[in-house]
Amino acid sequence: MSTATYIDIRNIADFPSFHDAELYGIEHDPKERVLELRFRRVGGELEALKFSGVIAQRMIDFAGQNVASRLLISHRYAFTLVEVRRWIQWINSRDDSKAALISEEQGQDYKQDFAAGRRMLFVLEPSCGAELAVLCESVSLRQ
Known part of the structure; x- marks a missing residue:
């Protein structure tokens, strides 16, 4: 992973638009429980989400x-x-098997965790190519 300085997205007032940004790089370290996505925005700016x-x-x-x-x-x-409920079930599913349904109570627990900042849910909805969802403790931006 890069040693660059990242800013917790909760501390960014004017979060940049990633509409039509190209996802061009991925780095995953399962041992450290870190994932980095690198994007090239429409104006050419390079950004990374950690x-x-x-x-x-x-x-x-x-x-x-x-x-x-x-x-x-x-x-x-x-x-x-x-x-x-849909996204958490999707994250836990695979192409050849669908994960157990997330109950309404479990869904409410996730929503409470999101509101309290204990967990974050991230979803990349694609125009083309990669679709991605991440459940994590924090998200940071490198500009």
Whole structure:
């Protein structure tokens, strides 16, 4: 992982837009529970998101071109209970097996953790290529 300085996204008032940004790099360290995603924004700016305390993640369809439609981060996006339950189940599923349903009570627990800052849910909705969701303890931005 890079030794650059990262800023916790909770401390960034004007979070940059990642609409149409290209995901061009991924670095994962399961032992340290860290994941880094590198993006090139439309204006050419290079940004990196670092996920620390990774609890679970899932990515599908990483291809030659991976363009983000939008990034949803629980600190900045109010996930509904239905969305929370769907995304957590998706993270825990695989192509050949669907994870157990997340109960309404479990979904509420996740929402409470997000509101309290104990966990964060991140979702990359693609325009093309990679779709990704991460459940972690914190998200930081390197600009």
